[in-house]
Amino acid sequence: MTGISATQKNTGGPRLLKVDGVIKDFPGLRALNRVSFELRSGEVLAVVGQNGCGKSTLVKVLAGVYKADGGDFTVEDAGGGEPVQMHFIHQTRALIPSMTTIENLALGRAPESRTSLAKRRERRRAERLIGEFGLHFDVTKPISEISPAERTIVAIVRALDGWTRPEGVLVLDEPTAELHGEEAEKLFEVVRQVAAGGAGVIFISHRLDEVMALADRVLALRDGAVVGHVSTAECDHDQLIHMIVGRRLEQVERRPSRVGDVVLEARGVGGGSVVDVDLTLREGEILGLGGIVGSGRETLVGLLFGAHRRERGEVEIDGRRLPKDNITASIANRVAYVPADRAAEGAVMEMSVRENLTLPGLRGFRRAFGWLDLRSEAKEVSKWTKLVNLRPVMPSRRLDLFSGGNQQKVVIAKWLRMEPRALLLEEPTQGVDIGAKVAIYELLQQAAAGGAGVLLASADAKELTAVCDRVLVMRDGRIVAEAVGTGLSEAHLLKEELGLSIDQLNTRPSDNEEEILA
């Protein structure tokens, strides 16, 4: 990618950080190869790239966790001989979940007396700090009870609170991994304000659309080297993907689906945030399920499978009635469920790939005296790891030592092995890099082509438009719209999800389907 030169957008602010030819070697691997860039006051620099491109190594070098093996980075003098302050906010944020916003913001400062007056002062201070970003939420709630975006914002506020001057460097490592639409927007607004206040922000993300919306410049890494360093104004999604991936990803191919008989039918299903849902899933189709957080989208899939309590309604699979809240019966009826939270529900992280892959349907390997036929199990597992292209090909390695994308491939493979009639998935590409994302979409299409009905719940409207044959939109626990064919556009889905009329809608003009890959 030498074609794209490092164009420098002149933001005018003073330079805060200069990274000059940083090299980091691990045994047998160059994780960072002459990475150079500058960060100026007032700008947002996005660092993008696939899993393993060197993003996290870069952050660790900047944070001082790793020592660079070559090159150097210099933090500018902030005046008065003090270097610019840097602060890192990681995916796992250093807040104490059981303590309130007030208490978290007061952490590390000299303890005040515990009089009610002092407490009130602390509270007003917390509200003021949050309010500076135009936000208002209950600062007396424990961190664990506020939304993920608000949590990130509290972490940012706390970081900034410790700065003696506004010209600092803030590094956000995948801050939006668990945020959706408006939540992420809330965070972006704060990031923009932080930059406007004079800070330089380094923003590390998987999601290219966010990057385009937020950053002034993009630094793309591949195999530890800078493969692109451009201003966001001068490049589009396509180019960005091209830089990151090194070749143009073919579009997810939409095969004309041969939709057959009804596989799964739900009538009047309710429970939790789902009020009343009817739906039909047919053989060979990929049915999308959209909706904002709280619309019931997150609950419905688990409800159909039996993972959550079904309070009302009927679910039929191939015409047979599925008993309520009975996971074993669902699996026996060849219904498969890939939950959104892989680590908590999707897989046993401390078990090996092999053990995870065969967990459902292990009985197939049982011989006399309960003997587990490890040889044929290994054979079956190697067939599936090849099929889903697991990397590295180490089926006896613990699952938590694999990347998110490979973990998800294993979770999907374990269900595909059961030859499901209905494959139900929640956010299957969350926290997964682009390469693995495409692989997962292809797996879903294979499943559908093989005659399964696939139900895909996703917060990402682009994903739905690109992958699905038909999309149902949920709002307030009900299905409020169905989009098929030409009606299946991102803008249309967003409109339905939010319940807006078209003119209220403010989407960016590009509606290219290739964006889905971001």
Next chain:
Amino acid sequence: MPDQTAERSLVGSAPGTPEPETSAGESKIALVLEKLSFRNISALYIFAAIFIVFSIWVPETFLAESTWRSLIDSQAITALIAVGVVLAISAGAFNLAVGSEVGVGAILVAYFLSTAGFPIWLSILLTVVAGGLIGVASGLLITVARIDSFIATLGVSSVLLAGISWVSSDQQILSLSSSFTAIGRTQFLGFTMPVWIMIAVAIAVWYLLERTPAGRYIYATGGNIDAARLSGIRTKWVIILSLAGCGMIVALGGLLLTSTIGTGDPTIGPPYLLPAFTAVFLGSTQFRGGRINVLGTVVVVYVLQAGVKGFQLAGAPTWIPELFNGVALLVAVGLAKYQRRTQESHALLRLLRIDRPKKGDQPATDA
């Protein structure tokens, strides 16, 4: 569906990367080295060190055959109880009632034999069944009443102690028939019966955990109960049955204790809790890369005891054994955690390396 699709290569690889068909990381030599690494079998290396040190220090007593014979005999019941604990903790149930369950086994069998006057076979059967029922009760408290296993078994433990006190009136139950005490004392092929019983139970539990689907379900439930449940495993049954199995094995241990010492002692059980847990956790650092396992547990019981015995023979003060056990546990588990971290960072490197495969790619093992 998958069978038709299996033939085709489906998934586009991560871009620009050649396809390694099999990874060098699974190579045989690497696996053997990994198996022999200090991390994996530290207990055996420690045993070698203990053996050498005490062989030089107190050779005439430490190397005596009778020393080893009595060591193996005396620890058989501890090892048996620890094997029971393996079953419970593998399923994620921290059974703190183990000590009391040993006590129940010890006192019940004496009660059935002397006070109730039951025949030996019936007394043994009833005692083991009682142990199983206690396990079922603990399991129901955890799965149905949804009480955390620590708290549930702590409560059960206290209740059991009360029961023991009530049944025995805090008195030892004496005058057990010699045909019962013979079980614990008879030698067979040079070792007492408890050794052989322990070996038989250990093999059975090993087989269950390592070689049957049930064992996989137990480990999955202990590893991530929600993921296990969503994979179709009946996790409630897994927990209840694991605790029942644990209760039966542990009650058997208590019963053998009574048979060995010849009296039903109401205070004999609780001191077995800590050694059993120590062995299980220390054992988890052996052989199976952090997974709780039978072989590691049994080996650790004996390695620790070899150290303790050596100190005793060398005339060390009485508090040395406790200190030795405690330090061994903390060091072994601490070391395993440290190495797990380095293993993870090596795995991270491997992930980074995927995008540029190299020849002779070594697995992330460290010395």
